[in-house]
Amino acid sequence: MVAAAHSLPALAANEYFRDFTITSPGQALDIFDLEKTAKDHVPPAHWASLIGGTEGDQTVLANRQGFTRFRVKPRRLVDTSKLDMSVTLFGRTWPTPIIIDPVSRLKAFHPDGEVAVAAAAKKRDHLQIYATLATSSIDEVLAARQEPVWCQLYPTADWAITQGLVKKQEAAGCPVLVVTIDNPSTFGRITAARGKQNDTRTCTDCHSPEPGGPYMRLPMFDGLDTTKLTATTTNKLTWDLIPRLRDLTTMKIILKGVMSGSDATLALEHKVDGIIVSDHGGRSEESGLSTIEVLPEVVRAVGGRMPILIDSGFRRGSDIFKALALGATAVCVGRPYVWGLAAFGEAGVDRALEILTEEFKSAMISFGAPNVASIDRSFLFESSL
Structure with missing residues (x-):
């Protein structure tokens, strides 16, 4: 029996x-080498x-398998000797389209947490998005990054807390607010529960049972009354959130979590400045x-x-190439750099970013794309799954 055209070797x-x-x-040859080592360094929970x-x-598996639907048709006899991997977002040009996604509580994976990530981001000049639930203060991150970062916002059910978070982020010089709308519930996270x-271990330092305890220990919540806050996720959000945020801040607003053309159209109607296609x-x-x-x-x-950004499941330079060919402006990565952080701290984050950058560079050369602007849908062959 002949296997289907889209089948992959086991x-x-x-x-x-x-x-x-x-x-x-330096021994890591791809992102998955860092993942394997990270697992040995991180507590089970x-x-x-x-x-x-x-x-x-x-859905975690689907985010990886989805890339197999799109295959690349290489172009030949294209001069890629002067490769340009840069992209421009809101007037700032970045050397690659690889962005550091917000990931919560990074000190759970390495003592240096977000500061180590910021230092690696500075070294390679990557855009970094600071997480609402960061374990290092934004001042510490800015000192390591030495440039303003974008800030994620979890719009909680408590508007007073949401206001406080936005004002803190704006005061820190954050130019872009990344509003996370793809996480209305944490129900059903069976792997995490297992x-x-x-x-x-007995983990009472970060997981205090007292009201609002988990948030009292996070820098972004300093000075805010979290006693009634039971979660940063909420299913009460509607599109009315956007004008309320517009009245609250002059920062640009990006919606993280758009997963349909209909919601993308609504985002345009509400005059947001960009979106991130994301399923968290x-x-x-x-x-x-x-x-x-x-x-x-x-x-x-x-x-x-x-601008359209995208995250979830990106592990290879060829994944990034496919996203740009489909029309994304840039790609955000999360788990890969956390694997590097857990394995080797700042040096591991740096290696993760280096691997992804070199793989993307190789993809551009081997597929025949001299610059990001030249990467379009004509490179792709789409197969049915």
Whole structure:
């Protein structure tokens, strides 16, 4: 019987040699070498929270499998000797389209947390998005990054807290507010729950049972009354949130979590400044739909009227190439740099970013794209799954 055209081998050739653990960042040949080492450094509960999704983790898997739907048709005899990987967002030009996504509580993976990430971002000049639930203060991050960062906002059900967070971020010089709308509930995170069951530590420092305790220990909530705050997620949000935020701040507003052309159209109608196609890495829904699959629909709806970023499932330079070919402006990565952080601290983050950058560079050269502007849909062959 002949296998379907889109079938993949059960095990890629190089996987047969992944039976050792690396001991230095330079030994990592791809992102998955860092993942393997990171697992040995992180407590079970923290690891499960990082890698898990919702229910059967099918959306986490879909975010990886979705890339197999799109294949690249290389161009030949194209001069790529003067490669230009740069992209421009809101007037600032970045050397690559790789952006550091916000990930909560990074000190759960390494003592240097967000500061180590900021230092690595500075070294390679990557745009960094600071998480609402960061464990390092924004002042510490800015000192390490030495440039303003974008700030994520979890719009809680408590408007007073939301106001306080926005004002703090604006006061820190954040030019862009990344409003996370793809995480209305944390119900069904079975992998994370199993990780807790298998973790014998007593964790009262960060997971205090007192009202608002988990947030009192996070820098962004300093000075805010969190006693009634039980979660930063809420299912009370509507599109009325956008004008309320507009009245509150002069920062540009990006919506993180758009997963349909219809919502992209509504985002345009509400005059947001950009969107991130995201399903929270598969952590908050079991839709079974990957972000890369929905990207073309969103691109059509937006019609070039605002920048479109995307995250969830990006592990290879070729993944980034495919997203840009489908119309994304830039790509945000989360778990890969956290694996680097957990494995080797700042040096691991640096290696993760280096790997992704070099792989994307290689993709541009081998596929025949001299600059990001030349990467378009004509490079892709779409197969049915």
